[in-house]
Amino acid sequence: MAERLNGKVAIVTGAGRDGNIGVAICEAYLREGARVVGTDFRDDEREAIIARLAQVAPADAFHFLAHDVTSETDWARVAEQTQATFGGIDILVNNAGIAIHAGIEHCSLDDLRKVTAVNHDALFIGMKACLPALKQSVARFPGGGAIINNLSMASYMPSAINIGYHTSKAAGRMLTLCAAIEFGPMKIRVNSVHPGLTMTPLIREGLADYVKLGAYETVEAAEVSIAGMGPLGISSQPEDTAHAFVYLASEEARFVTGASIYHDGAIGQRY
Numbered sequence: 001m002a003e004r005l006n007g008k009v010a011i012v013t014g015a016g017r018d019g020n021i022g023v024a025i026c027e028a029y030l031r032e033g034a035r036v037v038g039t040d041f042r043d044d045e046r047e048a049i050i051a052r053l054a055q056v057a058p059a060d061a062f063h064f065l066a067h068d069v070t071s072e073t074d075w076a077r078v079a080e081q082t083q084a085t086f087g088g089i090d091i092l093v094n095n096a097g098i099a100i101h102a103g104i105e106h107c108s109l110d111d112l113r114k115v116t117a118v119n120h121d122a123l124f125i126g127m128k129a130c131l132p133a134l135k136q137s138v139a140r141f142p143g144g145g146a147i148i149n150n151l152s153m154a155s156y157m158p159s160a161i162n163i164g165y166h167t168s169k170a171a172g173r174m175l176t177l178c179a180a181i182e183f184g185p186m187k188i189r190v191n192s193v194h195p196g197l198t199m200t201p202l203i204r205e206g207l208a209d210y211v212k213l214g215a216y217e218t219v220e221a222a223e224v225s226i227a228g229m230g231p232l233g234i235s236s237q238p239e240d241t242a243h244a245f246v247y248l249a250s251e252e253a254r255f256v257t258g259a260s261i262y263h264d265g266a267i268g269q270r271y
C-alpha cells in the first residue's frame, strides 16, 4: 500500500517526551513516508527519541529542534530551519500542551496565563510563523497544506478543577474554525483532534493531581472512573490517537477543514 504522507514535511510540537502523543504522531508520520521535525522545550530525551524513530524510517527523515512554543523568535527559527532542511512545510501539528489543575478559586491569574500561552496563544504564533511556507504546499500536493491542532474533550466539557486547561482548549477550537475559514482559499486545511483519556505522562500526572485534590482515591481508580464515563469503557493509547492525525494530514482529507475529530470514546459527548 502507498504511503499516505509520502514526501510531505511535517512539524510536530510537544514531541520531547517518550510515550506521549507528539512522539506517537512523529512515528506514525514517518511510517507513512513523511519527513518530520519534532520539537519540544525539553530535550533530555532527544537522543533516545531520535534513536527509536531511526528504527522506523531513515535517520535523516527526522530532526529534533529545541523550541519553546510560546516564543515568536523560536517559531521563526523552527519554520526557517525546517524549510532549510526539508525544502518546505506541508503539515503543522500544534500538539504541545500543559495543564495546571485548579478551579477559579485556587488558580492564580499568572497560572491561567501560563496555560493559555501554551494551549492557545502558541497555536496562533505557530500558524502565523508557518503560513508563508504552508501556502506553497499546494504547488507540491493537490490537497495543499494541513494544520492540525491537538485540543481535547476539554474544549466542550466544563470542569470545576481545571479552569485554564478547559478555557484555553475551548478557545483553541474557535481559533481552529477561524483559521479554517481564513486559510481555505490559500488551500490550507485546518482541523482539530480532541483526545479523551490517552495514557501518556501528562495524563498520569494529571490523574495524580486529581487524587491530591481528593477527587479520586488512586490514579488507577481515576482512570477506570473516567474511562467508564464513555460507552466503550476504555482509555486510548497514543498510537490510537496518532491515526487521526495521519488521516487529517493526508490527501484523503482534502475536502475536510474546520472539522473536530472527537477521539474521546464519546466520554466528552455529554455536553
Ligand SMILES: NC(=O)c1ccc[n+]([C@@H]2O[C@H](COP(=O)([O-])OP(=O)(O)OC[C@H]3O[C@@H](n4cnc5c(N)ncnc54)[C@H](O)[C@@H]3O)[C@@H](O)[C@H]2O)c1
Binding pocket: 013, 014, 015, 016, 017, 019, 020, 021, 022, 039, 040, 041, 042, 067, 068, 069, 070, 095, 096, 097, 098, 118, 150, 151, 152, 153, 154, 194, 195, 196, 197, 198, 199, 200, 201, 202, 203
Ligand atoms: N493525554 C491525554 O489524555 C490528552 C487528552 C486530551 C488532550 N491532550 C492533549 O494532547 C497534547 C499532548 O499531550 P500528552 O498527553 O502527550 O502530554 P505530554 O506532557 O507528554 O506532552 C506535551 C508536551 O508538550 C511539551 N511542552 C509543554 N510546554 C511547552 C512549551 N512551552 N514549548 C514546547 N513544548 C512544550 C512538553 O514538554 C511535553 O513534551 C496536549 O496538547 C494535551 O493537552 C492529551
